[in-house]
Amino acid sequence: MAAKDKPNKLAFLSMPAPASYVAGLGRGASGFTTRSDIGPAREGPSAEVIAEAQARRGEEPEIDPDQFQDPDNEFGLFAGTTYEADDEEADRIYEQVDKNMDARRRARREARENEELAKYRAENPKIQQQFADLKRGLAVVTDEEWESIPEVGNLTRKKRKRDERSFVVSDSVIVGDRARTEYETSLDTRQQATGGFETPAENGTITNFAEMSQARDKILSLKLDQASGTATSTGLQTAIDPKGYLTSLDSVVIKSDAEIGDIKRARMLFDSLVKSNPKHAPGWIAAARLEEHAGRMVAARKMIKQGCEQCPKNEDVWLEAARLHNNDDAKVILANAVQHVGQSVKIWLAAADLEHDVKAKKRVLRKALEHIPNSVRLWKETVNLESSAVDARILLSRAVEVIPQSVELWLALARLETPDKAKAVLNKARKAVPTSHEIWIAAGRLLEQEAYATEKPQEQRDKELAAVDKTIEAGVRELRRHQVLLTREQWLKEAERCENEGAIRTSEAIIKATIAMDIEEEDRFDTWVSDAEAAEAKGNVGVARAILAYALRVFPDKKSLWRKAADLEKAHGTKSVLPAP
Template sequence: MASAAAKQPSKNATKGSAGAGGGAAAGGAAVPLASPLMGGLNKKKKPFLGMPAPLGYVPGLGRGATGFTTRSDIGPARDANDPVDDRHAPPGKRTVGDQMKKNQDDDDEDLNDTNYDEFNGYAGSLFSSGPYEKDDEEADAIYAALDKRMDERRKERRELREKEEIEKYRMERPKIQQQFSDLKRKLAEVTEEEWLSIPDVGDARNKRQRNPRYEKLTPVPDSFFAKHLQTGDNHTTVDPRQGQFGGLNTPFPGGLNTPYPGGMTPGAGELDMRKIGQARNTLMDMRLSQVSDSVSGQTVVDPKGYLTDLNSMIPTHGGDISDIKKARLLLKSVRETNPHHPPAWIASARLEEVTGKLQVARNLIMKGTEMCPKSEDVWLEAARLQPGDTAKAVVAQAVRHLPQSVRIYIRAAELETDIRAKKRVLRKALENVSKSVRLWKTAVELEEPEDARIMLSRAVECCPTSVELWLALARLETYENARRVLNKARENIPTDRHIWITAAKLEEANGNTQMVEKIIDRAITSLRANGVEINREQWIQDAEECDKAGSVATCQAVIRAVIGIGIEEEDCKHTWMEDAESCVAHNALECARAIYAHALQVFPSKKSVWLRAAYFEKSHGTRESLEALLQRAVAHCPKAEVLWLMGAKSKWLAGDVPAARSILALAFQANPNSEEIWLAAVKLESENNEYERARKLLAKARSSAPTARVFMKSVKLEWVLGNIAAAQELCSEALKHYEDFPKLWMMKGQIEEQSENMDKAREAYNQGVRLTHREVQLNLECFLNVRLGQLTRIPSMKSFSFISTGILWAEAVFLEARPQRKTKSVDALKKCEHDPHVLLAVAKLFWSERKITKAREWFLRTVKIEPDLGDAWAFFYKFELQHGTEEQQEEVKKRCENAEPRHGELWCTESKHILNWQKKIGEILVLVAVKIKNTF
């Protein structure tokens, strides 16, 4: 019992220890249990007391206890294997001072606007004071990766936007050098005399500024030199210890003639008078040369030679010396590391060549040939660097090492100057390399036709898969032999289309045009059978080449064979029209004609296709081809008035008025009440002075097709013929039916003005203002007040909301002062990029600045965008009259006549004038150009 009792406290002590230090035990720390016998000896503080609890510690966890969380806890209880948690800082490291300091930092928070963050506010992150855990770090890494990924996705778009913003900023605020770029370009117009008359820039600094180490020098007078020349003195130096005039202040009694004591000779401290005189003469010569060079007509500088000399002074390399040394060391290391690496030797030689050390480069590359004797590039570089005969010797060595190298043989032939020697080299090369197409072609080019034919016969035997050799042989053979050659070529190369096309061109050249279509059809079938895809664009390109070579039948056959390949039915019309325009742009007119012909066969009732084909024939064909096409067109599209009118006009321009009348008669049958045909017939008769026939036609038109235009033409005919009373009567009758037609009111007012009835003219204009719609009212109101001289009653510009913005911008350009016009024109182009009035204003601006080339470019751009603007043609013609040649003037006039412009303020002033009603387009152009005064 005693022993049991003695053991009991020990057991309880063990439990107590386990209970008190269970955390350590549970945490895995080995803590030795204290024995009762050692209680009095171990008085020191326990090592685990006051230490932080291990991560995830839960009291009693080892004895079955479970963790729980209360409101006072910062976070949930964790297991021992949970990740690190720094939220529970050690007690010893959290002091009252730290807490006070934290509170003080919070009170001293910087609330300045510069410290404000849009996301975090003034105080930064809300949770920045808390612990930073590993899961926070992982989350931040994920978010950073996402941000990086999203930034990469937006990078291209952001860079493009930044580039556009920079370009916009540079356009609005150009650099100084950009602002003066036009002035720099003007330097090209400076003549040689103006350039040489530019005065030299002098040095405006005073003498002390030009020479910081200024020393006052007293020149030696001429009397000094004259004195000693008379005495025959041979001394040419002056001792600085002596006086200026020889005997003064000199320690020697003999003056200048006294010898130097102790055999002393003139030293560094003495002045050489002879050299001073030579320097003075040299300086005088330089000044005289400068003065004579600045005088007109006495220049001693050759401008061309001067520039040549400057070019000779340009260094042969643009790199720094240190960079060259580094490159030289690097290449040396590469050569030593791998001496059999050809690019290292080539790069080393070229480096020395660039730096001007040609001999070193030659030595290096020859060393490279020794180390890399099988490198074709090294031998070619060596031959390039070596001069003349040495290069031939190098190539001979290269041939011995590389007897199958085609490039070396070609280089050997290039080094020969005699044709016979070249032939000899190439024939020797063909003995060793008979399969090289390049060698055969080079050799054949040097031969005469008969010898070339013989060589090509051998060449196609050695290289049967070369299309070029077969075709070259076919060109040199006779017709029958060429057919045999092409048949053999097709047998050897069944997948090449050029052989078939050449065969078709051969048949066409010998008059067998009926075989051309068959050959092209067989070609398509054979190539498809051999697995060749028919590329439509390639075949059209081949057809264009045939067209340019004069093989019309072949090109048309190719177009017909491939024009419909690979195109959906609904896209045929649009695609074919684009193909025709492309052929016209490439100057392949026969190809375009073939495309239009095929399209008309497929779409015979399409008015738009007939019109395109007619316009093509009008621009690029003959009158006969146009009329033949129009005859077929009206047969398929009888309701197309424009086709009838084009045919009648073509006959009229050719002088065949009866044929034009017959065409219009047929047009009347197809279109009985067509206003356009009636007016065309009236114009035909009036232009040919058949006024009675024109009156009868207008009378019939007023009865069968009474339109406003028919009445207007009737009034105008009587007006221009001088029948004022009949014109007034017809105008009154027309206004009863068409009182909202503004031109009738304007014509009535003008007729009354011509009769000097100003009150009736004002009444006509006022009635027109009341009875027409808003836009025409403004026009009539301005017309009325301008005609009657009441300029103050013209409506304000704000009322003209219907006017083209380009017209206003064009007027605004020339309302600015001259220095601001260019800026205004840039703004106008930004707002109205393709407006013809703005483009015309820019052309006139360049014209006013005497920039002839740019002005001509902008005039061409204007008439191309809007050929119906007569003012543009008139200004263009006026410009060419002043600055162009006769050919350019005639070209503008011809293009204007073809365009037939009808609009433009200045143009309509002349074309609508009563006295000019029978004048042609070219005559109106001359009248408008004469009245233009380039005071802009």
């Protein structure tokens, strides 16, 4: 009877699980839901379903604002028509037809969705269904098997901390370790007999450590002498500087393994490049510089020599070869380069730079002018080496004959000539280069220089300075006639440059001739005031004074303009009145 009343421990397996039950939660598992549990996504509820749910909850359905629209006030295509009884009946019929069609489609749609869901369930069953047979197998598990299931913590692979073990050290080890760091401060009888420097060996002989130390010092000294080149008995001479040897070690670059690997890869790439395209000069130059960077100067020179043989018409290869060699070898290389690229200005200039004597440089440059007479740079370098003004003048006279279009050479020749001859030179330059504004400005500066050169009456000086204004005005007209239209800003920059170089009157003449260019009549006042302020901010007081003087001649009744001119003179000028424009 007692056995029948005993409760069954496995009765819970046939009972429904609680609502919040999660299998394995006690062993650390957590519940989750996958798409296989809930099936594929479906469309949301229809409007009718939402309305029924709201009605069950007692909520008021949303009212369409157009639901109770007055039929007589329709808008759109039928806004002007009359809504009659037959229209209302037609609308009711159409609405009923739409409901019937929707009911038919809804039944068909639900049938199709149920078919798709069943097919999906068959292909992708839920996790619960997949493990259903395993769950049914749990019914035959006994209590002993449940209890034999290991705990979760026993399955981890963490290393357990072992207990520290200790051992007892014998006394002999402790005493021996203590005696190892002790020092004897007294000599025994045998050491006292030899003075402490000699100890008997095992075979009965005596070893002298003092002589061994001296012999070691002698050997070291001999090796150092041989390395420094002072030992001549063996005939071994080296180029090592004994004083600067350690200092020279600072310049040695120690390359890492990564850098060495990069150099090797780059060397392979450059080798492939020069072999596939031997006429490509930059490839030879890059390969030679790589070897130079790696510290292999012999290989770099050999590489650039091959480049010179493969690309003899390229000036950069010859220049790189000259750079990689010493001074004497570079002269020979550039001499060979001239045979192939005699029209290269860079080759001749590099050859001149290798010469340390001025006469040798002149000789090289004059030889270069024989090959390239139309090079302005070669003429300028040759003239700069001349210490005599007479010789420089002769060279420039020849240069302007060969290159009449060079404004720099004409102006340089005019600076070396006397004032009378300089005028003739500038007239020739103006005829040779009629489109150059620098020549007209140089002519104005020459007239200004003559006006202030000697003491003369003020009337005569004013007359000569007036010629400066006429020259600049004539220059502006001639430039326009030859279609050379400099902007107003460019003329202002030229005026500022003249003032900075001391030609104040020429600067004022440029302002008078060009300040009114490219300006509308209604914008003249504001533009001139802003130009004067900008010139004053830059420190060009003469330009600002000339601009204000010209503006006062055009606007004599502007009080603000007179005040600005007075403030300018107060800050940078004298207490005298503003000079007449």
